[in-house]
Amino acid sequence: QKFRERIEPNKLKIPKRVLQVIDEELTKLEVFKTGNDFTIASNYLEWLTVFPWGNYSGENCDVMSAEKILDEDHYGLSNVKERIIEHIAVEKLRGTPQGKIICLAGPPGVGKTSIARSIARSLHRNFFQFSVGGLCTAANIKGIPRTFYYATLGKMVQCLKIKCGNREITKRIFVGFI
Known part of the structure; x- marks a missing residue:
């Protein structure tokens, strides 16, 4: 009941x-x-x-806003940020986000969690780890x-x-x- x-x-x-x-x-x-x-x-x-x-949760595929947030949060990592912005732009062009998985690999302390947190913030999504x-x-x-x-x-x-x-x-x- x-x-x-x-x-x-x-x-x-x-x-x-x-x-x-x-x-x-x-x-x-x-x-x-x-x-x-x-x-x-x-x-x-x-x-x-x-x-x-x-x-x-809301969906934000604003490429300029995402780029600004990623730049605010991370100095350098231009290749990583470029790929993430490219991914967001493709999702925006498609019109319906697919919920693709982004794999971040590397040794401890290189910023995987930090960049993931920034991606979530730029897309206005909740982040948990x-x-x-x-x-x-x-x-x-x-x-x-x-x-x-x-x-x-x-x-x-x-x-x-x-x-x-x-x-x-x-x-x-x-x-x-x-």
């Missing part, structure tokens, strides 16, 4: 695919009153219903599949939940995890 109450005010904002998944999980809860399947479905619904569907140094398997990052009774969501989705505290999240990130 509590899951239905959480969903109802946002039903029009929740993507159809997510609504289908929620309905399937609610059906499982009705069928399995106790046990592992009930717990798995309940935990999954807890995560699905806590996200602020329909409240998305987590260290993978203490994580021992890919399951810690991606999560453990729901077919197992000890299923958990990965660190990436957990970080999204933490960022939901300010009620901003981008739909295309989370829907990819469903």
Whole structure:
């Protein structure tokens, strides 16, 4: 019942695919009153219903503004900044941002996190980071599949939940995890 109450005010904002998944999980809860399947479905619904569907962070593909922010935050790194500006310009020309992944590689202390934070600021997107140094398997990052009774969501989705505290999240990130 509590899951239905959480969903109802946002039903029009929740993507159809997510609504289908929620309905399937609610059906499982009705069928399995106790046990592992009930717990798995309940935990999954807890995560699905806590996200602020329909409240998305703004999108800024202003190339000049992005270039200004990157220059303010970083002296040098002209090749890196040029590639980032090029990426933003291509996204703007396409008209619909694709949510591409930018891979920043290098030894510690060269500015990977700093440039990523600047990219997020220039695009008016939320930024979050987590260290993978203490994580021992890919399951810690991606999560453990729901077919197992000890299923958990990965660190990436957990970080999204933490960022939901300010009620901003981008739909295309989370829907990819469903």
